[in-house]
Amino acid sequence: MSRVPRIRFKGFEEDWEQRKLGELADIIGGGTPSTLNLEYWDGNIDWYSPAEIIDQIYVDRSQRKITELGFENSSAKMLPEGTVLFTSRAGIGKTAILAKKGCTNQGFQSIVPYSNKLDSYFIFSRTEELKKYGELVGAGSTFAEVSGRQMGNMQLMIPKTIGEQHIIGVLFSTFDRLITLHQRKLEKLKTIKKSMLENFFPQNGEKTPKIRFSGFIEDWEQRKLGEIVKEVNRVDENSNAPVMMITANDGFIEQSERYSTDNAGKSLKKYILLKRWELAYNHGASKIRPFGSCFALTRAANIRIPFVYHCFLALEDNPEFLEHTLNGKNVENQLRKIVSSGARMDGLLNISFQEYTSIFIRCPIRKEQDKIAILIKSLDHLITLHQSKLEKLQKIKKSMLESMFV
Structure with a gap:
C-alpha cells in the first residue's frame, strides 16, 4: 500500500x-x-x-x-x-x-x-x-x-505534519468556495428565468403579459394548437442521423446516454426523422413535468427520435416561443383535464396527437414572439455556461480528492 x-x-x-x-x-x-x-x-x-x-x-x-x-x-x-x-x-x-x-x-x-x-x-x-x-x-x-x-x-x-494537512485543506476550501459561487450564480439565473417565464407570458386567463417589450400593445390571440401546427411523421430507414430522446430536464439528448442504441432494435426503422425547428412532445410523465414536455430542435439539422413522440412543425409561429408556451402552467392545466387514466404500461400518458393539439394557447404577433425567444435563449446560454463551469470545477475537485489523499 x-x-x-x-x-x-x-x-x-x-x-x-x-x-x-x-x-x-x-x-x-x-x-x-x-x-x-x-x-x-x-x-x-x-x-x-x-x-x-x-x-x-x-x-x-x-x-x-x-x-x-x-x-x-x-x-x-x-x-x-x-x-x-x-x-x-x-x-x-x-x-x-x-x-x-x-x-x-x-x-x-x-x-x-x-x-x-x-x-x-x-x-x-x-x-x-x-x-x-x-x-x-x-x-x-x-x-x-x-x-x-x-x-x-x-x-x-x-500527513505527519499539520502544515501539509493545512495546505491541502486550504486548496479544497478554495475549490468549495468557487463551486459555491458558481452554484449561487446558476441558481440566480434559473430564478431570473423562472420569473421571466411568469411575467413575459399571460397568466390565469389574462390577454397580455405583465412585462412586454417596448412597442407591443396588442392583446395576445387565443389559438387552437392544431390550427397553427402540422403533424410530422416522416421516416427514413436509411438515415444516419443521430438517435435521440427527450428528457424533461435537458430536452434532446443522445439516446445512448441513457440506453444502448440497440435497445430500439427493429423499431429504429420506424423512428421519426425530425428536422431543425420542428417540435416533439414526449408524453411521458416526470416529476418536474407530470404531463410531458415539448422541445424544439435547434442544435442539429436532423435527428431520429422514438415514433411514440408527437411531432409537428409550426406553420408561422416561432418554434422556440411555442416550446416555452407548451411547457407552461396554462397548457399543463389543460392537459390535466385531457389525460384519461394516467400512464400506460410503457410509461406514456394516454393522450393522442389529436387530443394534444386540441389545447388552446395565447400568442402575440411573430415579432414579439421572436424577441421573447431570443431573450430566453440568451438566458439559457448563460445558464449552460455556468452549469458547464460548475461541472468542470466539480470534476477537477473529484480528481484532486482521488490524487491528494492516500
Whole structure:
C-alpha cells in the first residue's frame, strides 16, 4: 500500500502515517434538554439537529436555540469553532464546520480536532470517506447509528505534519468556495428565468403579459394548437442521423446516454426523422413535468427520435416561443383535464396527437414572439455556461480528492 499521494505540494516528502481518528480528535456526542420545560428553550446557545445539515460548508446559526439552564440540564456539550459536525444516525455522514461555538442533539458524533494534530478542513474534505465508514459500522444495528467509540477507531492515512494537512485543506476550501459561487450564480439565473417565464407570458386567463417589450400593445390571440401546427411523421430507414430522446430536464439528448442504441432494435426503422425547428412532445410523465414536455430542435439539422413522440412543425409561429408556451402552467392545466387514466404500461400518458393539439394557447404577433425567444435563449446560454463551469470545477475537485489523499 502506497504511503504517499500521487499529487503533492512541493517540499513535503515524508510518508503519510496510519492513525486512528480518536488519536487526532475528540469525538463528542450531544443531547436534548426536556422539551416540556420552556425555560430550557429559545435562549442564545446554538443547538443543531441533523435535519439542518444539508450541503452547507459552515454553520453559524441553528434553527432552534437553548438557554444556559437547558444546556446545564442536558447531555449536550459545548463544541468549539472549527468542530466538524458529523451526523451519526439515519442519514449518517452529513458534515459541516462550526463557524462559532455551539452544541448538538444526540444525532451527532462530532469531530473536535486537536490543534496540533488535525486540520478541520483537511478532515472535512474527507467527508465521503467518513460517511462510508460510518454507514459500514453503523449498518449492523436495528437502527442505523454509529457510536463515538466506533468513529474514534476509524483508521486514516494522514500527513505527519499539520502544515501539509493545512495546505491541502486550504486548496479544497478554495475549490468549495468557487463551486459555491458558481452554484449561487446558476441558481440566480434559473430564478431570473423562472420569473421571466411568469411575467413575459399571460397568466390565469389574462390577454397580455405583465412585462412586454417596448412597442407591443396588442392583446395576445387565443389559438387552437392544431390550427397553427402540422403533424410530422416522416421516416427514413436509411438515415444516419443521430438517435435521440427527450428528457424533461435537458430536452434532446443522445439516446445512448441513457440506453444502448440497440435497445430500439427493429423499431429504429420506424423512428421519426425530425428536422431543425420542428417540435416533439414526449408524453411521458416526470416529476418536474407530470404531463410531458415539448422541445424544439435547434442544435442539429436532423435527428431520429422514438415514433411514440408527437411531432409537428409550426406553420408561422416561432418554434422556440411555442416550446416555452407548451411547457407552461396554462397548457399543463389543460392537459390535466385531457389525460384519461394516467400512464400506460410503457410509461406514456394516454393522450393522442389529436387530443394534444386540441389545447388552446395565447400568442402575440411573430415579432414579439421572436424577441421573447431570443431573450430566453440568451438566458439559457448563460445558464449552460455556468452549469458547464460548475461541472468542470466539480470534476477537477473529484480528481484532486482521488490524487491528494492516500
